[in-house]
Amino acid sequence: DAGITQSPRHKVTETGTPVTLRCHQTENHRYMYWYRQDPGHGLRLIHYSYGVKDTDKGEVSDGYSVSRSKTEDFLLTLESATSSQTSVYFCAISLNSWGEHGYTFGSGTRLTVV
């Protein structure tokens, strides 16, 4: 999708190693989100940001941290990857908290922890 890119697209990592996923947007949207998608669980919110240096936890935040030093970048870090964190990770953006123009999602990062 134009305006929001995720990197890397695919990654295989070993248990116990740190991993950082990047989300970059060119829309100047205030809100950014990290979701994970797993069979049987659907999409679940990990963390979100409502401005530079302003972040909050979602429903499945354990084992993850985030940082947002610039409006356009939102980083998701797995401090010590575990097999349960094997998943597809999606970044999303929205203009404001009431979803005036809805959410836009990135193409996803497929992470495998072996």
Add this chain to the structure above:
Amino acid sequence: KQEVTQIPAALSVPEGENLVLNCSFTDSAIYNLQWFRQDPGKGLTSLLLIQSSQREQTSGRLNASLDKSSGRSTLYIAASQPGDSATYLCAVLKETSGSRLTFGEGTQLTVNP
């Protein structure tokens, strides 16, 4: 807690058929509801966004309705095509959610030529 349910979980139809996908939610205090499409191994593509003050939205062969009081939305697809095969997700933005979308599990649609 807001819960979103989509029925049916899977649907297989012949090409050309008109079809309806259903989404229900438990808390009617929402800002909006958004329908997405997801192709296998891909991201989510927004199809239609309905604000809480609206009753329906249309885009091409797609029409989405919203009945906030009963906690229901439908996505109507006219004259279905094989290219419509995908998983369709609905998501609601609850007023007290702090901007967090709540998703249904999706309906997997297959349109057979």
